[in-house]
Amino acid sequence: MPSKVSSSSKDGNSPKISEATVSRLPAYYRALSQLADAAQVRVSSEELAALTGVSSAMLRKDLSHLGSYGTRGVGYEVEFLRYQISREMGLNNDWSVVIVGVGNLGRALAHYGGFGSRGFRVVALVDADQTLIGTKVKCGAEGKTVELLVHALSDLEDVIKETNARLGVVATPAESAQVVSDRLVKAGIRSILNFAPVHLSVPEGVDVRKVDLASELQILAFHEQRKAV
Amino acid sequence: MPSKVSSSSKDGNSPKISEATVSRLPAYYRALSQLADAAQVRVSSEELAALTGVSSAMLRKDLSHLGSYGTRGVGYEVEFLRYQISREMGLNNDWSVVIVGVGNLGRALAHYGGFGSRGFRVVALVDADQTLIGTKVKCGAEGKTVELLVHALSDLEDVIKETNARLGVVATPAESAQVVSDRLVKAGIRSILNFAPVHLSVPEGVDVRKVDLASELQILAFHEQRKAV
DNA sequence: ACACATTTGTGCAAAAAAGCACAAATCCTC
């Protein structure tokens, strides 16, 4: 059994952070970034919890899984905690992202500031549409925009190899999503963000996260309907 | 205590479908729609589960909360089950959606086919940007596109009243999201889909669902980092 | 140096979700 003392920078085994906790870390990270921008030095679990919409007890337990980075009676140091979370989540390395599907959504994603900043960089755009291939699309939010060439879907493997992309975004129509996914996986991508409204089946070891706009609306509608009793 | 027999069309109290189940119903609904389009008449829990990426046991338990709509030894009738889910989720009524923030994302959402179809209709676009107000934006996917005028943010309340919108989509920058949310709530909106990377605090009785692109990538990055041990 | 006010970290309890396994119900074949 490994010692429990503050897991040093390169702990051999994973201390097993629960999935629920992982899903909340980004929110903590963002709130801490905001506080840092506002030059706030310290923050209590209560305050940070309020900013992120969780209970303070849950926040403390989540953070305790990363290590004991707070000071009792005082709170957490904003910059220090932010750094610890970013390190834990691997936001220090920067991650290369390939977006497949340069329709309205794909383009919006390419422009999206949250992608460009904080560790993520869109390095390649791919589409099957002949009329799009070869055109240039602006990537990144204002500040550091880059123009990227849209590559042919048939070059997907080469593009991934050349750009060293490790994260794949599927923003294609539902019909082509599975095929694209298969090719991403074959090209070595093991983490996929899927915006197409279908379930992607992938081999073990590959992670898929799904963002489904229509589903979210449907869930809202369900609850909305219940309210109107 | 209410009888447990098949909750009839207008059951007085909610049979309490768990949140986890609700979040999966849209996936079932979509898979069933696909099957229906392919003219498939029946489907087993095993098959539908495979299409949606859940276990067959979980699927059956989820569906059992809606009622006993399958036939043992046979399976489920595609059209019938699809209808039951759509009824349960209120997809028969059509829901009017107002989108606040007509940037890249807002426009992509307006175009998005999944919104226009199946019960949802974008009825209003609102933005604070003077250069956008008064311009027209195409809404809906190919087939039935509509041009919508972009209204001024200051007219938000009127627009909501006139269009009878019940669902609000926040696609503004983080800075303005909370203000917009407050105004949506004040105008009577009680279901909000939030794409801005901040937590919205809303009074009780208002539902907010958050879609956060950067968070999703960060979660993927976390797991990706762990793989590379 | 000592009591006191804070605020974290965490053991334990409760609730929610997921998984298992099988009885009950249906269809099909002979």
Place this chain on the structure above:
DNA sequence: GAGGATTTGTGCTTTTTTGCACAAATGTGT
């Protein structure tokens, strides 16, 4: 019409997640 092959619906178990409450640790003031 009886037996066998399916497939649903569900009771029970296990796991995960959340919530509570308080001891432990720190800072403060006198």
